[in-house]
Amino acid sequence: MTKKSGVFDVDFDGLLPIETKKKNKKKDIESRTIDNALEIVIRQMIASGYRKRTTDDYRRIVSNFEKAQGIKYLSEITMETIYNWLDKMNVANQTKLTRLKSLKSFLSKCFNNGWYETKFWASINVKVDKKIKQGTKPSDIDLLLSLLDLKTFVGLRDATAILTMYKTGIRINTLGQLEEKHIDFNEGVLKLDGDVLKNHKYLKLPLDNQLLHLYKVLIQQNNKVRNYYHEDNSFIFISYKGKSLNTKSTNNAISKQLTKYSKKYGLKNINAHAIRRAYAKNLLKKGANLALISKALGHSNLEVTTQYLDLDVDEVAENLRNYL
Incomplete structure (x- = not known):
């Protein structure tokens, strides 16, 4: 078959520049x-x-x-x-x-969005003298747990909530949103989807046998309470009338209970944020590296995590002594 000359030949000198309207x-x-x-x-x-x-x-x-x-x-x-x-x-x-x-x-x-040519505001700052926020002392957590009556619904609920925050480091508003579906009893982990976490990222956190046992007992008690008050939900932490604890709020019933216990028993630094810091400090003392702690806390960067681990002067001296 003979190729017809000129049919497939293109007189091409290259693309002409495409004119674009520059945005002012x-x-x-x-x-x-x-x-x-x-x-x-x-x-x-x-x-x-x-x-x-x-x-x-x-x-x-x-x-x-x-x-x-x-x-x-x-x-x-x-x-x-x-x-x-x-x-x-x-x-x-x-x-x-x-x-x-x-x-x-x-x-x-x-x-x-292309509305500014430079970030002229980047250098603007406000100087703040940061105070070291202490984590809750493990001895205070032990003392508080010993004072709670686990034979009552509220006592059992609050003790389980305190231990959940102390052993997993989850935020108080995440705690209020925990449902039975988030607990994997076979694998022994909390499986947290992005909807209940601040950074919207999926996270798995290990649970020990003590917490798993408490969850089983609490769920049984929750069912009794919900049935009595004709409530239909699957939250782990509910009110004494079977309702949710204002799930997405940082000032839910558990938070208010911690404030009450702090005043009643004269315990300092008993609040959800301090317990979360105690969790981070505990991981550090056990040898966890900064990246792992940051991931467990769901932080967006390591800088936030380092603020959680600020040490006071006595802790600095004690830790430095190990390197002498």
């Missing part, structure tokens, strides 16, 4: 209002799985900044307006820092 970022931020940018950013956050409490904080803080400075457009957000906003706040530096972080995070999302 300066013009964009001059015409884009802060309210418009905020609504877009919040929709993006919701689509990415951010919790409502987080988006509500963004809306409140950015709107407060906008109103306090009397500005309307993105172009009006400058280092000067940010510093002026901070200077006018009659609050502690730690509160200023928290609000600043939210504003900077919002601005970074604006940068990612």
Whole structure:
């Protein structure tokens, strides 16, 4: 078969440059209002799985900044307006820092959307003298557990909750959302899906025989309570009337019980966050490395984990002595 000359030959000198319309970022931020940018950013956050409490904080803080400075457009957000906003706040530096972080995070999302050319806000900071937050002493946890009456529903529930936080390090709001489906009795682990964790990532945490036994007893008691009050749920920690414990709140019934026990028995540092720190410290003392502790706590980075493990001067001296 003879190839027909010229039919498949292409006179080609290369692609012509494709003309693209360059976006004028300066013009964009001059015409884009802060309210418009905020609504877009919040929709993006919701689509990415951010919790409502987080988006509500963004809306409140950015709107407060906008109103306090009397500005309307993105172009009006400058280092000067940010510093002026901070200077006018009659609050502690730690509160200023928290609000600043939210504003900077919002601005970074604006940068990612192409509305700013530089992150001019990156160098703005608030100096805070960080106090070392102590973890609960193991001896105080032992004492509290010895004072609880495990033959009562509330005593059994609270003791199981305290041990769950101390032996797994989960947050108080995750504790309130635990269901029977999260406990694998055969494997001896908590299987936590992203819906109940702050970082939305799946996590498995080991359980010892003591906790597994307590869960079995508590679940049996829960069923009796729910049946009596005609409640239908599968939560591990419920109220004495069989209802959920305001599942996603950090100030649920368990948290309130810890405050009550702290006052009643004169125990210092008995709260959910301190117990979580005690869990981290306990892992460190047993030889766990920082990366493993960070993963167990569900932290987004190691910097947060190191704050959990801050040692006071006596602990530093004691630990350094081991290297002499």
